[in-house]
Amino acid sequence: MSERRHRPVDRARRAALDVLTAVRVDEAYANLVLPQVLRKHGLTGRDAALATELASGAIRMHGLYDPVIDACLTKPRLQPEVRDVLRLGTHQLLSMRVPDHAAISTSVDLVRATVGRGPSGLVNAVLRAVSRRGLGDWIDEVAPDRAADPHGHLAVARSHPRWVVDLLAEALGADDELDALLAADNAAPRVTLVARPGLATVEELEAAGGTRTARSPYGVVLDGGDPAAVPAVAEGRAGVQDEGSQLVALAMADAPLEGRDERWLDLCAGPGGKAALLAALAERRGASLLANERQPHRAALVSSAVRAVPAGAVHVVAGDGMRPAWVPGTFDRVLVDAPCSGLGALRRRPESRWRRAPEDVEELVVLQQVLLDGALDAVRPGGVVVYATCSPVVAETSGIVDAVLGRRGDTDEVERFQLWPHRDGTDAMFAATLRRRA
Numbered sequence: 001m002s003e004r005r006h007r008p009v010d011r012a013r014r015a016a017l018d019v020l021t022a023v024r025v026d027e028a029y030a031n032l033v034l035p036q037v038l039r040k041h042g043l044t045g046r047d048a049a050l051a052t053e054l055a056s057g058a059i060r061m062h063g064l065y066d067p068v069i070d071a072c073l074t075k076p077r078l079q080p081e082v083r084d085v086l087r088l089g090t091h092q093l094l095s096m097r098v099p100d101h102a103a104i105s106t107s108v109d110l111v112r113a114t115v116g117r118g119p120s121g122l123v124n125a126v127l128r129a130v131s132r133r134g135l136g137d138w139i140d141e142v143a144p145d146r147a148a149d150p151h152g153h154l155a156v157a158r159s160h161p162r163w164v165v166d167l168l169a170e171a172l173g174a175d176d177e178l179d180a181l182l183a184a185d186n187a188a189p190r191v192t193l194v195a196r197p198g199l200a201t202v203e204e205l206e207a208a209g210g211t212r213t214a215r216s217p218y219g220v221v222l223d224g225g226d227p228a229a230v231p232a233v234a235e236g237r238a239g240v241q242d243e244g245s246q247l248v249a250l251a252m253a254d255a256p257l258e259g260r261d262e263r264w265l266d267l268c269a270g271p272g273g274k275a276a277l278l279a280a281l282a283e284r285r286g287a288s289l290l291a292n293e294r295q296p297h298r299a300a301l302v303s304s305a306v307r308a309v310p311a312g313a314v315h316v317v318a319g320d321g322m323r324p325a326w327v328p329g330t331f332d333r334v335l336v337d338a339p340c341s342g343l344g345a346l347r348r349r350p351e352s353r354w355r356r357a358p359e360d361v362e363e364l365v366v367l368q369q370v371l372l373d374g375a376l377d378a379v380r381p382g383g384v385v386v387y388a389t390c391s392p393v394v395a396e397t398s399g400i401v402d403a404v405l406g407r408r409g410d411t412d413e414v415e416r417f418q419l420w421p422h423r424d425g426t427d428a429m430f431a432a433t434l435r436r437r438a
């Protein structure tokens with residue numbers, strides 16, 4: 001037996017491969033499976049960070065790495081398990097500062113330990129071929145020509161499905177920021193916390209090691225570390241919430257309103273980030289929030305998210321927003337944070353861009369229109385409705401709002417905004433504030 005065969009497999013790389021396998025075979029979500037895998041392998045600190053970067057990068061960037069790997073193959077067929085090892089190796093060679101010899105030898109060890117001796121020569125040969133060029137040269141080699149096919153080029157260079165690039169370009173309205181947006185999708189966001197008003201303060205969160213957000217008065221960007229270790233987060237007085245989501249909740253809570261302002265509705269509340277901020281605000285203003293969510297297990301997540309809000313200020317129910325249990329005109333303010341393609345939050349979930357299909361958007365648009373109509377029916381004359389998505393796709397955003405405004409004769413637009421990761425450092429949240437005519 002050779003000495004090589006006995007060399008122990010690097011635990012971070014083994015853990016990263018477990019994540020790729022779970023995502024490919026079980027359709028797991030990388031961000032949910034990662035903590036379990038890290039625990040299983042006993043990884044913490046730098047090793048955990050390495051495993052996270054390896055897994056996230058290889059999953060996110062395989063739209064670029066696969067053509068590179070294919071260009072180095074002599075035979076077209078590749079076992080999926082071997083391709084996963086090659087994706088991890090290619091990520092180390094092209095996007096990380098891992099020395100070539102370490103990236104190649106650890107990948108050979110990994111395939112030997114997990115698949116067998118058979119493909120170790122192939123992994124060695126392919127990764128040696130990958131290592132002979134840098135990232136830019138490989139993009140020139142495998143991506144369509146930038147001048148002839150700009151979206152096709154960016155789809156490969158920035159590893160996004162082509163149809164997603166086309167929809168994001170349409171949402172931006174021009175191509176000049178498209179590369180910056182796609183690059184922002186490939187960078188993991190820093191953790192942002194929200195200090196739920198009346199329950200925690202931004203000063204308390206800053207003291208845990210963070211910096212205030214530019215636009216939300218309740219946001220703090222964490223310098224690093226585990227957010228769950230911050231006492232206010234552990235107690236539900238604060239939470240992890242993107243600044244864009246905070247701004248959407250604030251658009252609902254702060255829209256000018258005449259007359260009664262006591263009954264608030266969050267129509268699609270699960271898992272409850274916005275509901276928790278809204279409930280805390282409602283409590284301070286003498287209002288109460290009904291947090292509605294169709295899926296019971298997600299309604300349970302809402303209950304957990306609002307656990308620190310005094311009882312009486314918030315009620316959580318599991319119900320279908322398309323078959324409302326309330327009398328029309330009941331509410332003063334309504335948020336409809338609609339189920340959407342999530343194409344504005346690609347930086348959070350490495351695999352999500354590969355799981356969606358154009359048909360998903362077509363189906364969602366129908367649901368979004370019905371839910372917005374239901375929200376407008378639920379609000380009293382003079383009341384406000386905020387329609388929001390974590391997608392910038394025109395059909396899911398302005399397309400919905402314009403269609404509903406055009407069809408109904410009882411609604412006016414107050415304002416709308418679109419946030420962008422590359423401009424605002426937030427998810428690409430869309431929000432439109434509408435008012436039922438008095």
Ligand SMILES: C[S@@+](CC[C@H](N)C(=O)[O-])C[C@H]1O[C@@H](n2cnc3c(N)ncnc32)[C@H](O)[C@@H]1O
Binds near residue numbers: 245275293
């Ligand atoms: C974008 S998420 C909402 C995120 C949430 N507002 C937050 O900040 O945590 C959309 C939610 O709508 C729920 N949903 C989907 N169809 C629904 C319906 N017909 N009625 C109520 N909720 C629905 C989904 O289960 C999902 O939890």
